[in-house]
Amino acid sequence: MIDMNYYKEIAEKVFNCDSPSGYTSKAVKLVKSLVDDLGYESSEIKKGGLKVFVKGKSSEKKYATSAHLDTLGLMVRSIKPNGNLAVTPIGGIMFPTLDGEYCKIYTRDNKCYSGTILSTSPSVHVFSDARSKSRDQDNMEIRIDEIVKSKDDVLKLGIDNGDIVCIDPKFEITDSGFIKSRFIDDKASVCILLTLLKYFKDNNLKPDYDTFFFFTVYEEVGHGASALDEEFDEFITVDMGCIGLDLAGSEYKVSIAAKDTSGPYDYDITTKLINIAKENKIDYAVDIFPFYSSDVSAALRGGGSFKGALIGPGVHASHGMERTHLNAILETIKLLNKYICR
Numbered sequence: 257m258i259d260m261n262y263y264k265e266i267a268e269k270v271f272n273c274d275s276p277s278g279y280t281s282k283a284v285k286l287v288k289s290l291v292d293d294l295g296y297e298s299s300e301i302k303k304g305g306l307k308v309f310v311k312g313k314s315s316e317k318k319y320a321t322s323a324h325l326d327t328l329g330l331m332v333r334s335i336k337p338n339g340n341l342a343v344t345p346i347g348g349i350m351f352p353t354l355d356g357e358y359c360k361i362y363t364r365d366n367k368c369y370s371g372t373i374l375s376t377s378p379s380v381h382v383f384s385d386a387r388s389k390s391r392d393q394d395n396m397e398i399r400i401d402e403i404v405k406s407k408d409d410v411l412k413l414g415i416d417n418g419d420i421v422c423i424d425p426k427f428e429i430t431d432s433g434f435i436k437s438r439f440i441d442d443k444a445s446v447c448i449l450l451t452l453l454k455y456f457k458d459n460n461l462k463p464d465y466d467t468f469f470f471f472t473v474y475e476e477v478g479h480g481a482s483a484l485d486e487e488f489d490e491f492i493t494v495d496m497g498c499i500g501l502d503l504a505g506s507e508y509k510v511s512i513a514a515k516d517t518s519g520p521y522d523y524d525i526t527t528k529l530i531n532i533a534k535e536n537k538i539d540y541a542v543d544i545f546p547f548y549s550s551d552v553s554a555a556l557r558g559g560g561s562f563k564g565a566l567i568g569p570g571v572h573a574s575h576g577m578e579r580t581h582l583n584a585i586l587e588t589i590k591l592l593n594k595y596i597c598r
Contacts, residue, residue, distance in 0.1 A: 276329025482558030
């Protein structure tokens with residue numbers, strides 16, 4: 257049986273470990289410790305991230321799967337004369353959803369300060385445009401939780417341009433089985449891969465073929481798996497499934513992507529995934545994601561020679577305050593397991 261209690265236990269740790277693109281070493285270290293606890297050997301990918309090799313029943317060909325550890329975030333763009341911070345986005349963050357959110361600022365000398373992301377017109381008692389002002393990077397700033405009245409005061413704290421800003425994920429699993437958090441994309445999938453590794457270990461199982469489990473970084477900025485130093489024949493990346501408009505996905509299903517912005521995924525592999533889901537009564541949806549790319553897309557653009565596909569739990573309100581359900585997590589684990597280990 258797949259250990260969903262383990263999933264919930266590690267999800268709290270993984271989701272609450274700050275890891276915007278470019279600042280992922282803590283998350284890589286955490287995942288390495290979880291992999292070590294499961295008894296697997298791992299090694300670091302050259303540009304960051306982690307690789308776990310699992311010996312299969314056969315070495316006739318090689319499989320790969322991945323989930324990305326990096327998330328959206330912000331970076332300090334400049335320090336304003338009043339001591340507030342202007343910001344620039346890391347990845348495709350939705351600025352309107354950040355108004356009022358708590359954050360942490362990490363300096364280059366490993367100091368950490370708390371703050372709040374706010375509109376530059378944050379009070380209805382003062383600003384006539386408090387409700388109507390556009391919430392974008394030019395009209396939002398960070399109020400630091402320190403006594404600062406000038407740019408020099410902020411510089412004395414050690415905060416400077418280029419410092420990383422991490423947004424509070426507000427992670428929660430409800431009694432009804434919903435995961436509510438920022439960065440379900442793609443920390444939910446990181447925990448999916450770890451839970452599948454535990455399932456293999458607990459049941460003394462081997463994949464059909466030698467399999468690489470990649471925990472990548474830089475996916476949110478477009479080049480996560482673009483330079484993996486291994487060759488493989490088939491690559492199934494696990495990332496969030498989209499919900500909305502005319503899409504068929506939901507928070508209770510595993511999504512199988514037939515196509516995204518980068519183009520169609522491999523027809524034969526996608527068909528195989530659909531047939532596996534049908535044969536094993538896995539609750540699934542096939543969809544086209546209109547504004548999306550993945551680790552498979554990046555690896556192919558980087559010159560990879562393999563057949564690739566994309567699956568993942570359906571996630572509502574992506575790049576904002578996201579939500580999925582443990583049912584979708586379980587269905588995704590089941591589908592990936594049946595693909596790797598028939």
